[in-house]
Amino acid sequence: MTGASAAAPGVRAAFDDHLAHADETGATALALDLLRAGVTPEDILLRLIAPAQAAVGARWVSTEWSVAQEHAATHVSERVVSGVAAAAAELRPRDRAPARRVLFACIEGECHTLPARIAAEVLRLRGFDVTFLGANVLAPRLVSHMHRQGPDLVGLSCMIPVRLPAAHHLVECCRRAGTPVLAGGSGFGPGGVWARTLGADLYAPDPVAAAETLAGRWPQTPREAAPLEHLADDEYSRIVRQRPELLRRLLARLLERYPRLRDPRAEHAEAVLEDLGRLPDVVAAANYVDDPRVLTDYLSFGVEFLHARGVPTAALGDALATLSEPLRGLPRAAAHLDAGRRWLTAADLPVPPA
Ligand code: B12
Incomplete structure (x- = not known):
């Protein structure tokens, strides 16, 4: 390999192929060949493995790949990181300060x-x-x-x-x-x-x-x-104390509105419930740092995640509406939920009244 680059499209395509086939021997050999061709270990880590891994996750979110395929590919990436790190350690001077x-x-x-x-x-x-x-x-x-x-x-x-x-x-x-x-x-x-x-x-x-x-x-x-002066209002601990009840209401509403989620054998049902079940913790985390972007960030992931799994994205609006009532007495939490509802409206997603 002359003039090799970790970011060359051909190199990346070959590496992606090794990840897709869970081929750790091929992926490691490719990375070590790059090292021998003069590519720095840092470039291999940051310009080949990192973007390839972001693509692995994106394939999982979109359901193009199953969880098992993602895990196998991630394992290969981890092995390649270890291989590159071990090869780089061999070259490091032993008598450093x-x-x-x-x-x-x-x-x-x-x-x-x-x-x-x-x-x-x-x-x-x-x-x-x-x-x-x-x-x-x-x-x-x-x-x-x-x-x-x-x-x-x-x-x-x-x-x-x-x-x-x-x-x-x-x-x-x-x-x-x-x-x-x-x-x-x-x-x-x-x-x-x-x-x-x-x-x-x-x-x-x-x-x-x-x-x-x-x-x-x-x-x-x-x-x-x-x-963290805002935490003096005790809202965060009140949300955490209410967590079991929030979760109970949330799951009851989702199972009533989306009967497919009731069948544990239905494809993706468990993953979707697990993901939506994270919402009370997300609301708590937004409260902790007092920033609604924690919630809107999660909604942005949720839209992609639900859509790819054939669940109406309206479920996000339903979920916010369900939490609004029990959290009504907490002004900061209510403001964050409102920001979430505005975010859904701006994204043209249905938002039932709170
Ligand atoms: C791969 C991936 C996964 C894999 C993780 C495999 C693994 N063992 O690492 C799997 C499929 C398991 C997964 C699971 C989940 N994921 Co995920 N995942 C990703 C994805 C697509 C890529 C992450 C990655 O590896 N990137 C490659 C790295 C190397 O690139 P990088 O981030 O630029 O790396 C640099 C920085 O992060 C920085 N850095 C990181 N740590 C540190 C520390 C220090 C000190 C410093 C200086 C720098 C530094 O340096 C790195 C190297 O340059 C991201 C989206 C994305 N593009 O980032 C979502 C993402 C992080 N995941 C997300 C989510 C929601 C989840 C799940 C909750 C989904 C679910 N419903 O189950 C679970 C959570 C699991 C958990 N409890 O942690 C969301 C988080 C958003 C949010 N607001 O919550 C993201 C952003 C996806 C999205 N589109 O919104 N995920």
């Missing part, structure tokens, strides 16, 4: 491991000493690793904003331990707005930007806790 230690974790409930893993490997390539804790890291696990390893920085990955309250818990644990937090992943909102709301020290959209920011300015500790 001690590097800054970074502990990397996906926040609680977060199963999008690949974006975090790629970000972690790119930081390793850029000279950091990285430990990757993987998916769904709960606070006790993070804290125990922090005690054992004493990292200089914790990298937190969040791809789904519904988990922002859990992200805040981790940010706070790090603050109390005096360890700065670098936040990343689209779940922290446009431009990382919610990372700032929750008091993370830094946000970076990708690991290259993160490394450049860290090279210019290492975060100072100790820092102040995030004020």
Whole structure:
């Protein structure tokens, strides 16, 4: 391969083909050939594997691929990341100066491991000493690793904003331990707005930007806790306390309006109910950071998800209407639900009266 590029259409098509056939040997060989042809490991991670993985997820959302096909392809991507990382480690000089230690974790409930893993490997390539804790890291696990390893920085990955309250818990644990937090992943909102709301020290959209920011300015500790003054109205805890009842009402309404969802053998019924059942948590997360975009972001995913599964997207309007009544006494939650209804109206989707 001469003048090889990780982003060349032919390379990408061949890689996609390996993913489609769950061919980890072929995919790894392709990546290692690129390395031998002089392509940097960072380019392979960011310009080949990352966009190919985004396409894998999109095929799953559209139902072109089953969950099993997506899992098999994701597994292949993970193996290729490992192969590229191992080959790059072989080339790294053994006598380097001690590097800054970074502990990397996906926040609680977060199963999008690949974006975090790629970000972690790119930081390793850029000279950091990285430990990757993987998916769904709960606070006790993070804290125990922090005690054992004493990292200089914790990298937190969040791809789904519904988990922002859990992200805040981790940010706070790090603050109390005096360890700065670098936040990343689209779940922290446009431009990382919610990372700032929750008091993370830094946000970076990708690991290259993160490394450049860290090279210019290492975060100072100790820092102040995030004020989150709006939480003083207790709305968030009231929504969380009402969760079982909200879920009960929501499922009752959906099963009554969309009888197909009652049949557990009906294709996609379980996945659709699981997805719509996330709505009370989404409303709670929007309340936590006081931003309706957490909800409208979820609706935008929901429209695509339901449409591809043959469920009327009107179900989203029904779901919002069902939650409006029990949450009427909570002004911020009611305002967020209204914003959700306006978003659906603007997207030309039916919205029943609250
Ligand atoms: C692949 C994928 C999946 C796979 C995940 C496989 C895996 N093991 O990773 C599967 C199918 C399992 C999945 C499941 C779900 N997904 Co999904 N998924 C995606 C998809 C299509 C691609 C993600 C990806 O891997 N991209 C490739 C990466 C490498 O690219 P990237 O994000 O640019 O990566 C960079 C940054 O993220 C950054 N970064 C990440 N972490 C960190 C950390 C630090 C410190 C730093 C500095 C940088 C950094 O660096 C990365 C490298 O440059 C995205 C949409 C998208 N295009 O992002 C949806 C998406 C993230 N998923 C979404 C949803 C909703 C879900 C589900 C809830 C769906 C469901 N109903 O079940 C579940 C949730 C599972 C869970 N509990 O976590 C939504 C989230 C939106 C929202 N508002 O909630 C998205 C945005 C899709 C959409 N169209 O709306 N998903």
